[in-house]
Amino acid sequence: MRTRFAVTKVSALIALTLAIAVAVGSGSAQAQAVGDAKRGEDAYARLCAGCHAIDENRIGPKHRGVVGRRVGSVDGFNYSDALKRSKLTWDAALLDRWLADPEVAIPGQRMGFRVNAPENRNEIIIYLLKQVAKN
Ligand code: HEC
Numbered sequence: 001m002r003t004r005f006a007v008t009k010v011s012a013l014i015a016l017t018l019a020i021a022v023a024v025g026s027g028s029a030q031a032q033a034v035g036d037a038k039r040g041e042d043a044y045a046r047l048c049a050g051c052h053a054i055d056e057n058r059i060g061p062k063h064r065g066v067v068g069r070r071v072g073s074v075d076g077f078n079y080s081d082a083l084k085r086s087k088l089t090w091d092a093a094l095l096d097r098w099l100a101d102p103e104v105a106i107p108g109q110r111m112g113f114r115v116n117a118p119e120n121r122n123e124i125i126i127y128l129l130k131q132v133a134k135n
Pocket residue numbers: 044047048049050051052059060061066070071072073074078079080082083095098099108109110111112113115124
C-alpha cells in the first residue's frame with residue numbers, strides 16, 4: 001500500500017514536471033518567433049527599405065505575398081530577363097539562398113545586395129512570411 005502510493009506520487013510529479021517543461025518550452029519558442037519577426041521588421045527597414053517596400057514597387061519589386069509567389073511576377077515591375085524567365089517559386093529556402101548571394105541563386109539577376117549574417121536572413125524571412133497577400 002505504502003509503495004503504491006509512493007509510485008503514484010512520483011509519477012504524478014514526473015507528469016507535472018513534464019507538463020511545465022512543455023509549457024515553458026513552447027512559450028519561449030513563441031516568444032522567440034515574435035522576437036524574430038520584430039527584429040526582422042527592423043532589419044528589413046535597415047537593409048531592404050532603401051530599394052523595396054511591402055506594398056509598392058520601387059527600385060525593387062514590392063514584397064507583399066512574396067512567399068509562395070512565382071519569381072519575377074509582380075505586375076508593373078521591370079525585372080531582369082533572369083528573373084522574368086525563372087520558373088522558381090519563392091519559399092524560405094530560396095529566399096535564404098537569394099539573400100546570401102542573389103547571383104548564385106539566380107544568375108544574371110540585378111539585385112546588387114547581400115545579407116551575410118544567417119540570423120539576419122532568418123529574421124527577414126520570418127518577417128516576409130508574415131506579409132501575406134491581400135485579396
Ligand atoms: C540596392 C537595391 C536593393 C536592395 C538594398 C535590396 N534589393 Fe531586393 N531587389 C532589388 C532589385 C533591383 C530587384 C530586381 C532584380 C532583378 O530583376 O533581377 C530585387 C529583387 C528582389 C526579390 C525578388 C522579388 C520577386 O518579385 O521576384 C526579392 C525577394 C528581394 N529583392 C528581396 C530583398 C530583401 C529581403 C532585401 C533586404 C535584405 C533586398 N531585397 C534588398 C534591389 C534591392
